[in-house]
Amino acid sequence: MSNPLLDDIQASGTVETISIALPTLGRFYEEGIIDEDADPNDLQINAIGIMAELSTRDPFILASGKGMELLIPQICPSILQPSRLTEIDLEAILIAARIATHGNTMMVDHACPQMVDGEDGKHLCGEENKIDVNMYDIIMRYGPIEFSDKFVVDLPEYQQKVFLRPLEYGQALTMLRDALTTRKETNELDKTDVTELLTSENKIEEYASNIMKQAVSTMESIIHSIFYVEAGSGGKVSNPDQIKEWLMAISKENVKKIIEQIGELNKTLTGKNSITYQCAACGKENTTNVELDIQKLFFFTPTSSKQPKTPTNTSPKKRTPKTKP
Numbered sequence: 001m002s003n004p005l006l007d008d009i010q011a012s013g014t015v016e017t018i019s020i021a022l023p024t025l026g027r028f029y030e031e032g033i034i035d036e037d038a039d040p041n042d043l044q045i046n047a048i049g050i051m052a053e054l055s056t057r058d059p060f061i062l063a064s065g066k067g068m069e070l071l072i073p074q075i076c077p078s079i080l081q082p083s084r085l086t087e088i089d090l091e092a093i094l095i096a097a098r099i100a101t102h103g104n105t106m107m108v109d110h111a112c113p114q115m116v117d118g119e120d121g122k123h124l125c126g127e128e129n130k131i132d133v134n135m136y137d138i139i140m141r142y143g144p145i146e147f148s149d150k151f152v153v154d155l156p157e158y159q160q161k162v163f164l165r166p167l168e169y170g171q172a173l174t175m176l177r178d179a180l181t182t183r184k185e186t187n188e189l190d191k192t193d194v195t196e197l198l199t200s201e202n203k204i205e206e207y208a209s210n211i212m213k214q215a216v217s218t219m220e221s222i223i224h225s226i227f228y229v230e231a232g233s234g235g236k237v238s239n240p241d242q243i244k245e246w247l248m249a250i251s252k253e254n255v256k257k258i259i260e261q262i263g264e265l266n267k268t269l270t271g272k273n274s275i276t277y278q279c280a281a282c283g284k285e286n287t288t289n290v291e292l293d294i295q296k297l298f299f300f301t302p303t304s305s306k307q308p309k310t311p312t313n314t315s316p317k318k319r320t321p322k323t324k325p
């Protein structure tokens with residue numbers, strides 16, 4: 001039911017809404033992740049409102065990573081399960097919401113990391129650069145991704161084809177946390193004296209479990225990066241348990257081939273928020289990025305940011321979506 005009070009606000013033009021096409025066009029989402037009435041090719045993203053601000057600004061919420069889950073449904077009510085968005089879609093939504101909230105310009109700070117010649121040898125430039133980034137340029141990089149052969153790994157000896165997908169944001173986050181914990185354990189174990197390691201039953205067990213954890217997380221990242229496998233008969237398998245069983249059965253070389261292709265694919269999907277600029281002091285070229293962090297995007301408004309007055313549609317709608325396989 002439409003609310004006449006909201007119609008007045010809408011008519012005043014002060015509500016900032018931007019419409020975008022999701023970079024993945026929703027291709028990897030099963031039912032229940034996005035509202036079935038929403039169009040992934042034309043999704044409404046709102047400026048951050050008071051509820052989003054009150055619920056996500058809390059430092060504990062921000063630090064816990066819970067902020068994203070609270071924020072996304074507020075800026076994009078069509079997203080029902082934020083943690084299941086792919087990272088690239090999540091990034092596009094955040095940038096659109098930033099434009100809707102604070103306008104096109106965002107100031108990014110970056111200390112120059114270059115070594116420059118000084119009177120007594122080389123020293124760090126360290127100039128605190130303030131870069132005015134046009135967020136409109138950034139969001140244009142998030143047009144629909146092309147489903148090229150980067151998404152496919154051919155395994156001719158089995159007459160099978162593997163179709164890859166970008167990781168879900170929630171999974172990527174969990175894996176990152178696990179990797180950090182495992183790495184910490186690995187570092188501890190690396191410090192252990194070899195004799196102690198080999199003579200202590202506990203240490204051997206710890207070591208073995210650490211190695212196992214690393215193997216499991218590698219395996220999981222492969223499974224989560226596989227959309228489905230097309231069998232020789234033409235049937236498509238996407239069940240994670242069946243894929244796991246299959247990964248254990250194919251040759252090591254083929255697993256390596258899949259891992260390499262996942263790496264190649266991820267390279268094309270990441271880094272779209274990077275910016276290159278010339279240092280104001282030494283003139284050398286540097287690369288940094290627009291941090292897609294709730295605090296930096298929404299709650300820290302540098303003085304150079306213009307008032308919100310933005311185009312209401314940045315949708316790269318001209319391209320037609322490819323149909324699902």
Ligand SMILES: [Zn+2]
Binds near residue numbers: 113114126280281282
């Ligand atoms: Zn410099």
